[in-house]
Amino acid sequence: xxxxxxxxxxxxxxxxxxxxxxxxLGDRPFDFRAMAAISNIYRAATTVRNHMEQRVLGExxxxxxxxxxxxxxxxxxxxxxRHVAAETGTTKGTLTGVLKTLESRRLVLRSVHPDDGxxxxxxxxPRGLAIIEEVFPxxxxxxxxxxxxxxxxxxxxxxxxxxxxxxxxxxxxxxxxIEAAAGRDPGAGGDRGGVDTTAPAPYVRRQTxxxxxxx
Amino acid sequence: xxxxxxxxxxxxxxxxxxxxxxxxLGDRPFDFRAMAAISNIYRAATTVRNHMEQRVLGExxxxxxxxxxxxxxxxxxxxxxRHVAAETGTTKGTLTGVLKTLESRRLVLRSVHPDDGxxxxxxxxPRGLAIIEEVFPxxxxxxxxxxxxxxxxxxxxxxxxxxxxxxxxxxxxxxxxIEAAAGRDPGAGGDRGGVDTTAPAPYVRRQTxxxxxxx
DNA sequence: CCCCGATCGTTCGGCAACGAACGATATCCC
DNA sequence: GGGATATCGTTCGTTGCCGAACGATCGGGG
Numbered sequence: 001x002x003x004x005x006x007x008x009x010x011x012x013x014x015x016x017x018x019x020x021x022x023x024x025l026g027d028r029p030f031d032f033r034a035m036a037a038i039s040n041i042y043r044a045a046t047t048v049r050n051h052m053e054q055r056v057l058g059e060x061x062x063x064x065x066x067x068x069x070x071x072x073x074x075x076x077x078x079x080x081x082r083h084v085a086a087e088t089g090t091t092k093g094t095l096t097g098v099l100k101t102l103e104s105r106r107l108v109l110r111s112v113h114p115d116d117g118x119x120x121x122x123x124x125x126p127r128g129l130a131i132i133e134e135v136f137p138x139x140x141x142x143x144x145x146x147x148x149x150x151x152x153x154x155x156x157x158x159x160x161x162x163x164x165x166x167x168x169x170x171x172x173x174x175x176x177x178i179e180a181a182a183g184r185d186p187g188a189g190g191d192r193g194g195v196d197t198t199a200p201a202p203y204v205r206r207q208t209x210x211x212x213x214x215x
Numbered sequence: 216x217x218x219x220x221x222x223x224x225x226x227x228x229x230x231x232x233x234x235x236x237x238x239x240l241g242d243r244p245f246d247f248r249a250m251a252a253i254s255n256i257y258r259a260a261t262t263v264r265n266h267m268e269q270r271v272l273g274e275x276x277x278x279x280x281x282x283x284x285x286x287x288x289x290x291x292x293x294x295x296x297r298h299v300a301a302e303t304g305t306t307k308g309t310l311t312g313v314l315k316t317l318e319s320r321r322l323v324l325r326s327v328h329p330d331d332g333x334x335x336x337x338x339x340x341p342r343g344l345a346i347i348e349e350v351f352p353x354x355x356x357x358x359x360x361x362x363x364x365x366x367x368x369x370x371x372x373x374x375x376x377x378x379x380x381x382x383x384x385x386x387x388x389x390x391x392x393i394e395a396a397a398g399r400d401p402g403a404g405g406d407r408g409g410v411d412t413t414a415p416a417p418y419v420r421r422q423t424x425x426x427x428x429x430x
Numbered sequence: 431c432c433c434c435g436a437t438c439g440t441t442c443g444g445c446a447a448c449g450a451a452c453g454a455t456a457t458c459c460c
Numbered sequence: 461g462g463g464a465t466a467t468c469g470t471t472c473g474t475t476g477c478c479g480a481a482c483g484a485t486c487g488g489g490g
Contacts, residue, residue, distance in 0.1 A: 333439070334439080
């Protein structure tokens, strides 16, 4: 397939911003097709997250991260904190703070691992369980709403395409040539005690800026 | 890994997390199809952003927000800060901090609006211009990489589906209708299936003006 | 002129998030 | 056994990000 000029059908769908970008950069050899696909992922994600925070989570005074932590504990039950951190996509340090907040509100309970004094187990309190059982159905209702302009087949297609993008990045090493990235298992050696290493929970958050520091 | 024997074509593709969820919640009337579609948006976005920060932005000591600000100034030229805030999807308060950082590194320049002492104009410095012209091609190269497991037609399809989701949420009213809130004008048009004319810049963190806090 | 409301950018408090450093605990190996 | 090493969660410093409060500035009306 040759790189073709912008078709009118696609042009009609472009946002003003996307048209401006082509007006500004159109003469340079950028990959506008990939740019549209990838950047719209980010845009949709922030839109969805803001929607959820405003419509559902705000009412219960839950942050996104607090919700994801409770959700993980709901699905998988009592967990070691390191598993929760991996599953929610946060660092250990962040999780400590989130758990402190949740514990102060008596939504989760911490306890020391009986066989290993270094580890800490965390689980939902009865109160936390009641909250998540009330919140999640509403959350899922908003997911239905968000996807409601897509047909069922399109929803499946969207999930399918997104999984391929995630797998590409998670498995690959970047622009540097790699092979068979999609099917690889990069999780060898990681002991996560019954939790999948390669695929985090759906509502993972590792979004705010890190500053990997150059210099 | 490619075995299909779980009842549906999609089942073979589910991550372990997604299978566990169905094992835990499968007897409840949730919309698992929408859940897969929407939650994978968030997961892919997190993956993409982390990838970009580590692979490209980190080398230049740029945060994601700093990059988006510079990118907006690159495409649209000198802007009033309120426009930059709207375009990058941050609040005024956040932008102040980001601009302060960028200005301290001499990547952007601030100046008072000649006709209105309240407003502030911001533009790229020559140094900032050099940086973004060096960074963006690499950024776009990583977008190409991220999308490289998709065919061109699939990339277009992905962008198309995501635009429909974003438009639904940005223009729609949600499950529990809210009006007023005002602040931003989500374009006329209302609920037409998918074409979005008032979208912000691609790499935005979308933010709505008024957030009805609980209690 | 001068007040009044509106607008704009900054400041501030609070939470989230990261990486690095740290102390405590467990395990390995001689 | 006992010291070196590894692992785990917490603490610490910095940045991002938000909403609210604030001071400065502009415009209109009396």
